[in-house]
Amino acid sequence: MTRPAARMITLGLLVATMGLGACSGWRDSGANPSNWFGRSRAAEVSPEAVATDVNPLLPESAADFIAGNQKAVEGVTIDQIVSLEIERTIEGAIIRVAGLATREGAYDARLIPDTIDEEPEDGVLAYRFVVKYPVEGTPRGTEATRTISVARSVTSQHLDAARVIRVTGTQNARESRRR
Incomplete structure (x- = not known):
């Protein structure tokens, strides 16, 4: 091999090595979508979110029953939030949550936004994890x-x-902060 060819190969390998070395910064970069939200952590539950001894599926008055009780339509807040994960997608993100119900048979699980237009309030995008339970005891x-x-x-x-x-949830909350 000639000297100029060996120098070109050496120079090419040097450039490739430096380029790959620069990729290690991608892991901690703000441009990396997997870094946009960190792991979830426990958070305090606000006093108004804590359940009372009232059964939310039964209307407080006959007028509520006739007009339609919103809580009976939405469901009841799940007992505990076990995990919260945010996965980035092309369109935004998918929020995945696991919760612990008070009894077996919970169905129709949903994340209900705390605001009507689902806009963040003071930088917080908040949801309630609600489920429905069968009428018969489980x-x-x-x-x-x-x-x-x-x-x-x-x-x-x-x-x-x-x-x-x-x-x-009823007993706890979990949140994930942007890094």
Whole structure:
């Protein structure tokens, strides 16, 4: 091999090595979509979110029954939030939450936004994890049989204005902050 060819190969390898070395910064970069929200952590539940001894499926008055009780339509807040994960997508993100119901048989799990237009309030995009229960009694069961998962797609518009995504249950809440 001639000297100029060997120098070109050496120079090419040097440039490739430096280029690959620069890629290690991508992991911690703000441009990396997997860094936009960190792991979830426990958060305090606001006093107004804590359940009372009232059965939310029964109307407080006959007028509520006739007009339609919104809580009976939406469901009841799940007992505990077990995990919260944010996965980036092309359109925005998917919020995945696992919760622990008070008894077996919970169904129709949903994340209900705390605001009507689903806009972040003070940088917090907040949701309540609600489920419905069968009318007939069901056993309490083990944690594995009471764990229920739900996911919700969120657009980039909502994420851009949010610094925190928070999901609330009856006993606890979990939140994930933007890095």
